[in-house]
Amino acid sequence: MSNRDGVVEMNTKKLAAERAVEAIEDGMTVGLGTGSTAYYAIEKLGERVKEGLNIRAVATSKRSEEQARGLGISIVPFAEVGQIDITIDGADEVDRSLQLIKGGGGALLREKIVAARSDKMFVIVGEDKLVDTLGAFPLPVEIIPFAHEWTLDALKALQLNPELRMENGELYITDNGNYIADCRSISIPDPASLHAQLNAIPGVVENGLFVDMAHTVIVGREDGSIDTIIRSSLADSE
Numbered sequence: 001m002s003n004r005d006g007v008v009e010m011n012t013k014k015l016a017a018e019r020a021v022e023a024i025e026d027g028m029t030v031g032l033g034t035g036s037t038a039y040y041a042i043e044k045l046g047e048r049v050k051e052g053l054n055i056r057a058v059a060t061s062k063r064s065e066e067q068a069r070g071l072g073i074s075i076v077p078f079a080e081v082g083q084i085d086i087t088i089d090g091a092d093e094v095d096r097s098l099q100l101i102k103g104g105g106g107a108l109l110r111e112k113i114v115a116a117r118s119d120k121m122f123v124i125v126g127e128d129k130l131v132d133t134l135g136a137f138p139l140p141v142e143i144i145p146f147a148h149e150w151t152l153d154a155l156k157a158l159q160l161n162p163e164l165r166m167e168n169g170e171l172y173i174t175d176n177g178n179y180i181a182d183c184r185s186i187s188i189p190d191p192a193s194l195h196a197q198l199n200a201i202p203g204v205v206e207n208g209l210f211v212d213m214a215h216t217v218i219v220g221r222e223d224g225s226i227d228t229i230i231r232s233s234l235a236d237s238e
């Protein structure tokens with residue numbers, strides 16, 4: 001890919017996505033993530049299916065499901081899936097312990113449900129997503145519309161600076177019919193603690209912190225290299 005000056009720019013998302021798809025084997029059940037990085041993974045998976053790879057998949061959003069169906073990837077009902085072998089998904093931030101912020105595209109709830117049912121969650125990112133401490137990216141919190149003002153009050157009481165997400169001048173509505181409160185300008189040194197505090201608030205459906213869920217993070221780098229990082233507690237036991 002070249003920019004306006006003709007300088008070649010590395011597509012770090014695509015690099016990471018295509019490497020992750022190499023791990024998918026015949027007969028697997030695959031979780032399909034959501035977002036611009038997961039898009040490349042689904043495209044590559046579609047190519048492999050056309051070449052004869054036999055898999056079935058579940059999707060974390062309507063967008064990803066439509067893309068997958070269009071490529072001939074078999075999407076199966078959740079009731080028919082016991083366990084997912086590998087879910088491949090993007091992230092908005094990844095810290096040094098491989099804790100994540102997700103949900104910039106609004107799909108955090110379905111993504112977390114699918115990741116929780118997966119033997120392995122492969123996270124695919126460009127190197128710009130790596131941070132020392134989570135929180136520069138606004139943390140999405142999915143809240144139900146009923147009395148959402150009170151839920152926002154509870155988030156404000158935690159000093160989280162919540163703002164309801166808007167899209168084209170309208171309140172953003174998730175695939176599940178909920179709102180997103182984006183919590184801006186915060187620092188999250190202890191993701192597990194904040195995760196527990198958030199999910200204890202009545203009205204919060206789920207939040208975008210994925211704590212101890214990533215099995216492997218695949219990082220595409222500007223120099224064209226790819227790093228594969230396995231969460232240390234899992235690497236020790238494998």
Ligand SMILES: O=C[C@H](O)[C@H](O)[C@H](O)COP(=O)(O)O
Pocket residue numbers: 033034035036037038089090091092101102103104105106107108111
């Ligand atoms: O809701 C969206 C998802 O959590 C995405 O995986 C995340 O926002 C990263 O998206 P992208 O790959 O477009 O940067």
